[in-house]
Every structure is written in C-alpha cells, then in structure tokens.
Amino acid sequence: MVAGAYVPKRLVGPFNLVDGYTNIYTANTPSTIIKQVVFSNITGIDVTVRLNLTLSSAQPDSSNALLQDVEIEANSTVIADMTQVMNNGDKLWARTSVSGSVNITISGVEESAS
Numbered sequence: 001m002v003a004g005a006y007v008p009k010r011l012v013g014p015f016n017l018v019d020g021y022t023n024i025y026t027a028n029t030p031s032t033i034i035k036q037v038v039f040s041n042i043t044g045i046d047v048t049v050r051l052n053l054t055l056s057s058a059q060p061d062s063s064n065a066l067l068q069d070v071e072i073e074a075n076s077t078v079i080a081d082m083t084q085v086m087n088n089g090d091k092l093w094a095r096t097s098v099s100g101s102v103n104i105t106i107s108g109v110e111e112s113a114s
Contacts, residue, residue, distance in 0.1 A: 036080070072102060
C-alpha cells in the first residue's frame with residue numbers, strides 16, 4: 001500500500017485552555033505527525049500545562065502524558081518541538097492549572113487519504 005502525501009497544517013488553535021482536560025484534536029487521517037506545540041500564557045501569573053495523547057477510547061492520565069506539568073511564567077511562551085505520530089482515532093487532550101490563562105497552538109502534518 002502506498003501512503004498518501006503529507007500536508008502541513010495547523011492542527012489546533014489558537015485554543016484557550018481550561019483547568020480540566022479537554023479533547024483538543026482527534027486524528028481522522030491514516031496518520032498525523034505533531035511537529036510543534038506553542039503554549040502562550042496570557043496572564044500575569046505563573047501556570048502549568050499538560051498535554052496527553054490517548055487511544056480513541058482512553059482517558060488522559062499520567063501514563064499517556066506527552067508534557068506533564070510544564071511551568072509557563074507569566075506573560076510568556078513555551079515552544080515544544082517534537083515528532084510525535086498519531087494514528088487514526090488517537091486524541092490529544094490539554095489542560096492548564098488556571099482556566100483561561102493559556103492559548104495552545106499545534107502545527108504538524110496530516111497524511112492525505114490518496
């Protein structure tokens with residue numbers, strides 16, 4: 001089987017996070033590759049963020065964390081470069097310690113179904 005072409009894409013956001021896990025992306029192509037995650041703290045207080053990758057039926061917890069309790073200083077940005085493959089149906093979840101404090105943007109590539 002020949003794979004389709006990979007298309008660069010903004011996968012998420014900017015999306016404002018809350019203090020409970022939110023499913024922010026579900027892969028719906030044969031494969032997706034996360035290349036960069038940008039967390040922007042838009043408040044005057046330090047906060048933490050979490051990013052989890054789960055199978056379609058799983059819930060986020062420490063066993064599937066990609067980024068666990070990353071501290072983001074007030075009014076600053078953290079960039080995480082990575083090459084993380086997601087299979088069709090996999091889900092990304094994110095949360096912050098203070099609702100409304102962090103915007104997340106994720107870029108990557110999706111495999112076209114050709």
